[in-house]
Amino acid sequence: MSVTQVFHTVTAIRAAVTRATQESARRQPVVGIVPTMGALHSGHGALLQAARTSADIVIASVFVNPLQFDDPQDYQHYPRQFEKDLELLTRHGVDFVFAPDLEQMYPGHPEAPLVRVSTGELGQRWEGASRPGHFDGVATVVTKLFTILHPPAPAVCEAWFGQKDAEQLAIMRRLVTDLNLPVRIRALPIVRDENGLALSSRNMRLNDQDYDAALSIPRALVALVERAESGQELDLEELRGHLRAADGLDLDYLVVVDPTTLQEIEDGALDKPALALIAARVGPVRLIDTMDLRPGLSPSK
Ligand SMILES: Nc1ncnc2c1ncn2[C@@H]1O[C@H](COP(=O)(O)OP(=O)(O)OP(=O)(O)O)[C@@H](O)[C@H]1O
Ligand SMILES: CC(C)(CO)[C@@H](O)C(=O)[O-]
Numbered sequence: 001m002s003v004t005q006v007f008h009t010v011t012a013i014r015a016a017v018t019r020a021t022q023e024s025a026r027r028q029p030v031v032g033i034v035p036t037m038g039a040l041h042s043g044h045g046a047l048l049q050a051a052r053t054s055a056d057i058v059i060a061s062v063f064v065n066p067l068q069f070d071d072p073q074d075y076q077h078y079p080r081q082f083e084k085d086l087e088l089l090t091r092h093g094v095d096f097v098f099a100p101d102l103e104q105m106y107p108g109h110p111e112a113p114l115v116r117v118s119t120g121e122l123g124q125r126w127e128g129a130s131r132p133g134h135f136d137g138v139a140t141v142v143t144k145l146f147t148i149l150h151p152p153a154p155a156v157c158e159a160w161f162g163q164k165d166a167e168q169l170a171i172m173r174r175l176v177t178d179l180n181l182p183v184r185i186r187a188l189p190i191v192r193d194e195n196g197l198a199l200s201s202r203n204m205r206l207n208d209q210d211y212d213a214a215l216s217i218p219r220a221l222v223a224l225v226e227r228a229e230s231g232q233e234l235d236l237e238e239l240r241g242h243l244r245a246a247d248g249l250d251l252d253y254l255v256v257v258d259p260t261t262l263q264e265i266e267d268g269a270l271d272k273p274a275l276a277l278i279a280a281r282v283g284p285v286r287l288i289d290t291m292d293l294r295p296g297l298s299p300s301k
């Protein structure tokens, strides 16, 4: 397939996926799904490229999901640039783009669908504590996307997520396990800019001053990685103090957690998988980032 086709309705994308898998020359075609909220950058590009290499049919979704925003301002100002996104999706050889409106995703109840997926205590840690309902909103929309985009057997389905959203990734793994969703979760490392800042759609809302302040985020994580590598004390409290004193940055959390349970790991207990997670408000946006402190021990990609 070579032309990128765009679908706005559930009926049309389902028909296209069914047709494409039935017409595939492969006995068991692989369908690769890349869920996004649009405003695409090279981080999304890496996911699309990996999906293109691995799958026979690649589907990207573009949908800014109101259910995962606890802050109406954040939802309202979330960058939206569908025409530009379509250029990147086409360049990456995506077969189908699913870009539903609110009524397609949440028919009859666009603001508040009654039945949702609960992510329990896993969804209430760190990002989940600061953005109440966020991970239930993510799990609900992703479950719906998997249901809508899943190909008929014998085709198989995999979905690609970035490690930048480390808690989201852990929750996606639990989601498919706990609900027996027939989707393989695949993950890719964070794509960063030349100064180390993790690419994020919200970065386009940073001015020059905000951008400089935001660089303290990856720098703090690099300091932790260096301390972990050299066997030093992590001394998170010292780093937190440094970040709290930094101009233009409002630290929410800096913690070291188990990548599967997201439970905090005691300072210095680095004999098992360990991820540093950080979130901070910079200018008009909230940014998150993460680095692996025990790369050899982390869950498989
Ligand atoms: N820098 C990055 N490197 C790798 N994957 C990324 C990166 N940024 C986002 N992703 C992944 O892309 C997918 C879609 O994310 P999303 O559309 O929310 O973009 P985003 O840049 O994370 O935006 P924001 O954080 O501002 O919401 C997610 O799986 C996310 O983890
Ligand atoms: C997975 C996702 C597309 C669900 O809206 C979103 O949380 C994101 O972009 O990471």
Ligand code: BAL
Residues within 6 Å of the ligand: 037, 068, 069, 165
């Ligand atoms: N990638 C995370 C989506 C969000 O911040 O809502």
